[in-house]
Amino acid sequence: xxxxxxxxxxxxxxxxxxxxxxxxxxxxxxxxxxxxxxxxxxxxxxxxxxxxxxxxxxxxxxxxxxxxxxxxxxxxxxxxxxxxxxxxxxxxxxxxxxxxxxxxxxxxxxxxxxxxxxxxxxxxxxxxxxxxxxxxxxxxxxxxxxxxxxxxxxxxxxxxxxxxxxxxxxxxxxxxxxxxxxxxxxxxxxxxxxxxxxxxxxxxxxxxxxxxxxxxxxxxxxxxxxxxxxxxxxxxxxxxxxxxxxxxxxxxxxxxxxxxxxxxxxxxxxxxxxxxxxxxxxxxxxxxxxxxxxxxxxxxxxxxxxxxxxxxxxxxxxxxxxxxxxxxxxxxxxxxxxxxxxxxxxxxxxxxxxxxxxxxxxxxxxxxxxxxxxxxxxxxxxxxxxxxxxxxxx
Numbered sequence: 001x002x003x004x005x006x007x008x009x010x011x012x013x014x015x016x017x018x019x020x021x022x023x024x025x026x027x028x029x030x031x032x033x034x035x036x037x038x039x040x041x042x043x044x045x046x047x048x049x050x051x052x053x054x055x056x057x058x059x060x061x062x063x064x065x066x067x068x069x070x071x072x073x074x075x076x077x078x079x080x081x082x083x084x085x086x087x088x089x090x091x092x093x094x095x096x097x098x099x100x101x102x103x104x105x106x107x108x109x110x111x112x113x114x115x116x117x118x119x120x121x122x123x124x125x126x127x128x129x130x131x132x133x134x135x136x137x138x139x140x141x142x143x144x145x146x147x148x149x150x151x152x153x154x155x156x157x158x159x160x161x162x163x164x165x166x167x168x169x170x171x172x173x174x175x176x177x178x179x180x181x182x183x184x185x186x187x188x189x190x191x192x193x194x195x196x197x198x199x200x201x202x203x204x205x206x207x208x209x210x211x212x213x214x215x216x217x218x219x220x221x222x223x224x225x226x227x228x229x230x231x232x233x234x235x236x237x238x239x240x241x242x243x244x245x246x247x248x249x250x251x252x253x254x255x256x257x258x259x260x261x262x263x264x265x266x267x268x269x270x271x272x273x274x275x276x277x278x279x280x281x282x283x284x285x286x287x288x289x290x291x292x293x294x295x296x297x298x299x300x301x302x303x304x305x306x307x308x309x310x311x312x313x314x315x316x317x318x319x320x321x322x323x324x325x326x327x328x329x330x331x332x333x334x335x336x337x338x339x340x341x342x343x344x345x346x347x348x349x350x351x352x353x354x355x356x357x358x359x360x361x362x363x364x365x366x367x368x369x370x371x372x373x374x375x376x377x378x379x380x381x382x383x384x385x386x387x388x389x390x391x392x393x394x
Contacts, residue, residue: 025070026166026224030231034245041248042137044071049247057250057348060213061390063242064172066234067251069219070227073140074165075133075147079156082129086120087288089150091273091295094131095287097122102193102210105281107143112272112298116143116263119210121195132161132206132221136263150294166227170234170243171217171254173392178238179218183207187218201233212251214258215392253345256354259316259388265327265342266314266356272302277314279303312339313364316389317382319353323375325382330374331357338363341373349390356387 022045025031031038036047047068049056059065077086086094092105102121106114116139124130135143140162147158170178180187185198185207195208203226211217222230235243252262261267266276273282282299285291305311317325325344330337339359347354355373363371366386372379 023071025068026227027068027070027168027231030228031068036245036247039248042071042140044137046071047245047247049249050245053247053249053253054348056244056246057253059242059244060172060215060246060250060254061349062173063244064170064174064178064217064238065213065244065246065250066231066238067169067171067246068227068231069167069169070165070224071137072167073135073137073143074161074167074221075135075140075144076159076161077131077133077147077151077156078124078129078159079154080129081155082124082131084288084290085151085154085156086131086133087286088154088290088293089147090118090120091282091293091299092120093283093286094120094122097131099123099125100194100196101191102195102208104193106267106273106278107146108272108295108299109269110295110298112295112302113269114263114267114271114273114276115139115146115269117261117267118143119193121206121208123195123206139263163224165221166224167219167221168227168230168234169211169217169219170238171211171213171246172215172243174238174241174243175215175217178234178241178243179207181237182233201230201237203230203233205230212258212260213254214260214388214390215254252343253348256343256345256356257347257349257388257390259356261314261356262343272299274299274302274306275311279306310361312358313361314342314356314387315359315364315366316385316387317341317344317355317357317371317373318350318385318389319355319373320381320383322353323378323380324353325355325357325373325375325380329355331359331363331382332372332374332379333363333368333370337374338371344373347389354389355382359384 031047039048083095119134121132182201206221208219329341331339341357344355368384
């Protein structure tokens with residue numbers, strides 16, 4: 001695979017907001033024309049929903065949904081030492097990512113606390129190393145600052161490409177067919193967590209088989225000026241098979257059903273990957289000149305603690321009744337607080353309220369009796385289940 005197409009010759013801001021003003025996606029006019037309910041998200045004015053969030057959720061589960069994710073933060077790393085640098089800066093073994101593949105990983109502080117969870121794409125050939133780090137919108141500046149600081153002793157360039165890309169995602173069981181009708185890229189052989197450069201509806205794009213919904217789907221990185229054209233082409237091709245515009249609200253319920261963590265809820269700077277039950281993303285052995293990386297000592301200690309004295313575990317909770325738990329509500333058993341809800345919402349797929357929560361290890365086994373959530377003074381019964389709540393049939 002060749003290096004991904006440079007979508008702009010140099011990043012040019014989508015908008016140049018005044019201090020404190022919201023940033024706008026290049027699809028802002030499209031969202032307004034569709035009557036979207038907009039919301040502030042990490043300083044961006046983004047679509048929360050276009051109509052019924054339940055209908056949008058169900059469309060993604062059964063047909064397809066089209067999302068604007070242009071608020072995500074893209075950071076490009078190039079240079080001869082790019083792999084060694086990312087092995088040092090991040091917890092994963094980035095040097096082992098094949099060209100055209102992607103990996104879920106994290107960046108942590110020296111104390112092991114999670115600064116963000118990331119997807120890293122390897123774009124360049126071995127003779128011209130290039131990686132794209134995609135950060136959450138709320139943490140993009142933190143990640144950029146940390147990578148820039150950590151790059152000082154490496155022969156690399158860290159480039160802020162947040163304004164060089166718009167990001168559209170088409171997700172759901174109909175998404176492969178929709179995309180195939182608009183591109184001659186080899187989607188059949190594009191594996192999950194892989195990406196390839198191609199053209200979609202005449203628009204140069206990095207086509208990635210990734211997503212945050214629990215469904216099959218694709219994320220399309222394109223130049224901001226091409227976003228409206230691509231959105232229109234995808235809607236025209238997908239509407240006959242049930243594609244609908246989908247907002248951030250249903251994206252949250254989709255990822256919750258799929259048991260996917262959200263920074264600020266299941267992941268925080270107060271937790272290490274081991275505390276979050278994601279110790280598997282930490283690789284103490286790496287393909288680099290040195291296996292030293294930021295946070296290694298703290299993470300080694302956290303791994304040891306997790307083995308000898310398991311911390312609270314992240315579990316799923318399904319309501320027996322209709323009351324919806326929210327982040328911060330206490331999880332209780334035998335009159336004592338045993339944990340805390342991190343995310344909660346009605347589940348359109350299950351037809352019941354669900355939540356993710358950190359609970360004491362002794363109460364974390366599926367089916368543990370007597371567990372409830374304190375909802376405004378009433379202990380509502382909940383069933384402890386293994387995550388995810390929903391897993392698509394392949």
